[in-house]
Structures are given as C-alpha cells and as structure tokens.
Amino acid sequence: MPESWLSDPSKALKYWGMGRDLHDLKIAARHTVGIVKSVKQLGRTDGEPDELLDINDTINKALALLQSDLRRVSVRMQPAVLPLIKGASTEYVQIWSNILKNACDALQQTDAPNINIQTKFVNQRILVTIANNGPEIDEPTRRKIFQPNFTTKKGGLSFGLGLGLSIVKRIVSEIGGTIAVKSDETRTIFRVKLPVGEAYGEA
Ligand SMILES: Nc1ncnc2c1ncn2[C@@H]1O[C@H](COP(=O)(O)OP(=O)(O)OP(=O)(O)O)[C@@H](O)[C@H]1O
Ligand SMILES: [Mg+2]
Structure with a gap:
C-alpha cells in the first residue's frame, strides 16, 4: 500500500511547504503580468498613468510578493493615512520590492532580524522609510549603491546583478521623488520622498 502523508507528519509538512511556495508563485506570476502590462504602457503615446493609488497598498503588495524571503524576518508596518496619487502600481511595487529584497539579503546573518516600514504625509510629500537592523553599509559602498552594476553579492550563496x-533610483526620479540611504552599526534606512501631484485631497 502506498504511504499516506496523513500517517507521516513530516510529509504533510512538505506538502504544506509546496502549497505555500505555489501560492508565492501565483502572486509572482500575477505581478509579472502587471510588469508586462506596464512595459507595454511605455509604448503608449498619451503617457497618462491610469490608476489612483494608495502607497500603503503598493507596499503591502511588495510584502506579499516577498513572503518567502520574509519568513524569518519580523516586519512592522506603520502606515499613515495618505492622499491617493496617480501612477502605475507596478512601478511602486518594484521600488518597494527591490528595497525590501535587499533588506532580506542583508539580514541573513542577523539574529532577530527585523524590518520597519513607516509611511507619513509631510510637507505635501509622501515619505516612506524602510529600515532594517542588518550590518552597516560602509561609506565607500554607500556612495556606489545606486550605480548600475554595483553589487557586493558575488560568490557564496548570494548572487546579484x-x-x-x-x-529604483530611475523610477523614483521619473516620478519626481528622491531616495536616500543612511546606515550605522544598528540599522540601515532607505528614505523615499514622493510628490502627490493634483490628486492630493482625494484620499
Ligand atoms: N539594506 C541593505 N543593507 C546592506 N547592503 C545593502 C542594502 N541594500 C543594498 N545594499 C548594497 O547595495 C548593493 C547594490 O544593491 P542592488 O539592489 O542595486 O544590487 P544587488 O542587490 O546586489 O543585485 P540585484 O538587486 O540586481 O539582484 C548590494 O549588493 C549591497 O551591497
Ligand atoms: Mg538588490
């Protein structure tokens, strides 16, 4: 008689893990469809973004996408009530998922790894801060991290392009925002400021 996973808890756990990975894959596939759509939109002549977005939602989408990477990380999200802004959701999801993925990578050797995300509305701008308690990024590295092709993830288990x-920097500049990084031995913080445009007040 074939072995049943019901009689073997370790097998049940394996299938549960597979289910969870499939779930992640489904979210990733849906996101890919979004990226393809947004790439297609680049060819449009009007260039008008077609959505009214709550930035908090785009952060939550990025968190869902990175579920597997975040498994051992404690994530704290402190959202403010934000005005809606016009834009393409996939662009924002891409900003947050790149920053969050880097944070996960940086936290691999950290005990009690955590990520803190805050959103605020200050001086007519949306401020998003993403902090992790990973190792300090030294000054020479910090100066180069927004440059294309700069990576410290070579060899070993991690690999980066x-x-x-x-x-992230290109998308943020195109939107009219700014990005900055700060790092010391206790934590690394990425700070993104975004303009709200005419949609302000519609939240
Ligand atoms: N939160 C962080 N903590 C520590 N180092 C970081 C962090 N974010 C970025 N870095 C550093 O900045 C470098 C560049 O990051 P970037 O995301 O551009 O490339 P990558 O992660 O190496 O590769 P890719 O994103 O293309 O997979 C990283 O290799 C890493 O050294
Ligand atoms: Mg990266």
Missing part, C-alpha cells in the same frame, strides 16, 4: 537600486 547590481541592478535593483539603479532601477
């Missing part, structure tokens, strides 16, 4: 933050 060094493209994530250069893409």
Whole structure:
C-alpha cells in the first residue's frame, strides 16, 4: 500500500511547504503580468498613468510578493493615512520590492532580524522609510549603491546583478521623488520622498 502523508507528519509538512511556495508563485506570476502590462504602457503615446493609488497598498503588495524571503524576518508596518496619487502600481511595487529584497539579503546573518516600514504625509510629500537592523553599509559602498552594476553579492550563496537600486533610483526620479540611504552599526534606512501631484485631497 502506498504511504499516506496523513500517517507521516513530516510529509504533510512538505506538502504544506509546496502549497505555500505555489501560492508565492501565483502572486509572482500575477505581478509579472502587471510588469508586462506596464512595459507595454511605455509604448503608449498619451503617457497618462491610469490608476489612483494608495502607497500603503503598493507596499503591502511588495510584502506579499516577498513572503518567502520574509519568513524569518519580523516586519512592522506603520502606515499613515495618505492622499491617493496617480501612477502605475507596478512601478511602486518594484521600488518597494527591490528595497525590501535587499533588506532580506542583508539580514541573513542577523539574529532577530527585523524590518520597519513607516509611511507619513509631510510637507505635501509622501515619505516612506524602510529600515532594517542588518550590518552597516560602509561609506565607500554607500556612495556606489545606486550605480548600475554595483553589487557586493558575488560568490557564496548570494548572487546579484547590481541592478535593483539603479532601477529604483530611475523610477523614483521619473516620478519626481528622491531616495536616500543612511546606515550605522544598528540599522540601515532607505528614505523615499514622493510628490502627490493634483490628486492630493482625494484620499
Ligand atoms: N539594506 C541593505 N543593507 C546592506 N547592503 C545593502 C542594502 N541594500 C543594498 N545594499 C548594497 O547595495 C548593493 C547594490 O544593491 P542592488 O539592489 O542595486 O544590487 P544587488 O542587490 O546586489 O543585485 P540585484 O538587486 O540586481 O539582484 C548590494 O549588493 C549591497 O551591497
Ligand atoms: Mg538588490
């Protein structure tokens, strides 16, 4: 008689894990469809973004996408009530998922790894801060991290192209925002400021 997973708890756990991975894959696939759509939109002549977005939602989408990477990380999200802004959701999801993925990578050797996300509305701008308690990024590295092809993830188990933050920087500048990084031995913080445009007040 074939072995039943019901009689073997370790097998049940394996199938549960597979289910969870499939779930992550489904979210990733849906996101890919979004990216393809947004790439297609680049070819549009009007260039008008077609959504009214709550930035908190785009952060939550990025968190859902990175579920597997975040399994051992404690995430704290402190959202403020934000005005809606016009834009393409996939662009924002890409900003947050690149920053969050880097945070996960940086936390691999950290005991009690955590990520703190805060959103605020200050001086007519949306401020998003993403902090992790990973190792300090030294000054020479900090100066180069937004450059294309700069990576410290070579060899070993991690592998990077060094493209994530250069893409983030490009999208943030195109939107009219700014991005900055601060790092010391206790934590690393990425701070993104976004303009709200005419949609302000519609939240
Ligand atoms: N939160 C962070 N903590 C520590 N180092 C970081 C953090 N975020 C980025 N870095 C550093 O900045 C470098 C560049 O990041 P970037 O996202 O552009 O490329 P990558 O992660 O190496 O590769 P890719 O994103 O293309 O997979 C990283 O290799 C890493 O050294
Ligand atoms: Mg990266």
